[in-house]
Amino acid sequence: MSILIAIVGILALLGIAWIMSNDKKNINYRAVAIMLAVQLFIAWFMLNTSIGQKVLQQIVNVFNKILSFGNEGIAFVFGDLAGKNYFFINVLMMIVFVSALLSILTYTRILPFAIKYIGGAVAKVTGLPKIESFVAVNSMVFGDTTAILSVQSQLHKLSPNRLFIVVTSSLVAVSCSILGAYMQMIPAEFVLVALPINIFSGLILSSMVAPVSKEEDEDIDIKEMIPEKSLFEAIGNGALIGGKTALIVGAMLITYIGLLEMLNFFLDNLVGLSFQGILGYIFAPIAFIMGIPTSEIVRAGSVMGTKVAANEFVAMLDFMKMIPDMSPKTVGIVSAFLISFANFSSIGIILGTVQAINGEQASRLAKVGLKVLLVATMGSVLTGTIVGLFL
Template sequence: MFGPQNAQSLVGVAVILGLCWAASENRRAFPWKLAIGAIALQAILVAALFGFPVLRAGLAGAGQAVDGLSASTQAGVAFVFGFLAGTPDQPYPLTNPGGLFVFAFRVLPVILVVCALAALLWHWRILKWITRGFGVVFEKTMGLRGAPALATAATIFMGQVEGPIFIRSYLASLSRSELFMLLTVGMSCVSGSTMVAYATILKGVLPNAAAHVLTASIVSAPAGVLLARILAPRDPAAEQPQALGPEAEKVYGSSVDALIRGTSDGLAIVMNVAATLIVFVALVAMVNGLLGLAPRMGGAPLSVERGLGVIFAPLAWSLGVAWKDAGLAGSLLGAKLVLTEFTAFIRLAAVPVGAIEPRTRVIMTYALCGFANVASVGINLAGYSVLVPQRRAEVVGMVWKAMAAGFLATCLTASIVGAMPAALFGG
């Protein structure tokens, strides 16, 4: 049933579209048809994935696959690291079972295994055809041209820099609006490897965690396209003719070669994630230490988290979160923006069941599921400087706006999910 909470989430839709329109480079070119179509597409995708028994069973199967993948990964981790992997047979008396969950041994190895599997599925052409299928959907339903549509689809599964690699030869000829759109979509979604990692983090506190995370990344792509088109409207005169040929892709010599090279690529991602988390958490801790020297406010010391919670609480409420949870939800949005979504998901998973409303946890899962954070600005600058060096100055000028658009895109997705009946998600 549609109730006051669902109507509350529609406030978020209006606020996000209004903010993007106000910051648009051409307010008169608001894409009304695209806005209606993109929001309808998101709602239809969510309703279909959770409403149709066959698709819902597929999402449930994805959850079981994540559990199996996590268990299999732990077998490999335990072989290398022994009891440090959190195995039941600990050599010392166990007083805190929760302490067995160590991020470095339980989450990062999953990314490594998924990257290897993704390379294998690409070599077998399974992932390639899935990507092309989504590309056709985006091309037909959202009016994208062939190359940007393919890159948008690839970004959902491969990541914010890896996706555009498939149209590398076309990047120089894209219009400014299309280039901005790719940057925005990259920060609106997550990669296949991190989807599994997030589901692993949340599975103890969120039913059907894998289904929600997978759905979040897919349906946030249309949101990213929409907000990018509002902020930087399409200019048909700037679009050069394209004839989409064979995309630039990784070619593997054999299945074993795919696994080995996929593992190497995964190792680079794992090290990047670990290093980024260490640096950004350390920097925030330094700032919190300085803020702690100031007089207490409200009986507690000042901190980055408290400040971000206050700033983003109204936005969190507009997404459909109960006001009593808005402070915490706002701090999670701030953590996602400053400390990466990994930190935000870890903190969301640390909130005990019952401490916040189940609806809040579901909405925040969708709001946090994207690469829009400060670290991604550097990742995109480095990546696009290699992919299309002649347009580096353009990327520098739009990457921060793309981060803001990607951040709002996941919030738009969360609002649309919040506006839908809770019974659809089993609650």
């Protein structure tokens, strides 16, 4: 019965995306079907064999090693503060290193070729444009902000629908730099299986809500992506862009999280509930259509609502206490749902990142910020539902 409910839930998500679409005639149903089939295969393969988990873990280890080099630079500048839980130091400062690294990869033509050929290969399979496909894959490794940075030279060319797909698909992702923390709070196997499935969850729903026609795709001019004349100029420009992005993102986070706390204060005094608590009740029926047992939907919905209202770390800390008392199916579904940056504070992060690159595009994005969050959250629901089918 739970499997049947989950199937209905998947169809409901696709139906909602269709209703929300601003161009129903141009929805690529073939691409949607292909990506959904790939998701189902990945979930089956990863949850029923050990080979898939081992391969993905090795890939994650490689990128974590790369990010550890950035941590050395952070530790040198901030000393003992780098080993403590300071978000600005441990997370935002990593943007500086990654941005410089991406500039090096761009100058040496490694990243442009990756965008052109890897993105092109994914685009041929799914029928989606190259840039959107590449950002979705890149987000699985570097997270939302650095995935946006990786196509900064192309960002100003994107139409509103293409920008929507790029941002939404990047939001249905997490950064490899924090996978280790996730694995200490929730079962590691669900962290790993959610990563590749998230790629297609974001692309499926965002491309239905904001379709792009094949004519909008364009060949990537590699020379156009390399403005610097020397390697050291590329490193310097990358570091400066990363620093600017980190500061803007920090300012956005202070604003959004502060406003959320203020809202919670008023709601608690007026109705005796926090914003997270209200969202928990809203997510209870959603938890049900994801295949979670009826007896656990309220508690699961509370965790899911907390993740959207605050962030995945706050939700995982609450979920850790519930895991021993919950069924394996619920643990798997909720864990997979939590592996994304789809929350209110991330809207500030994304806006800050785009603002640092192109103010005009940031203004367009700000108008559809809540819609981006809704579709990205639906992507997390889709990921959790698909995982639940194989538990």
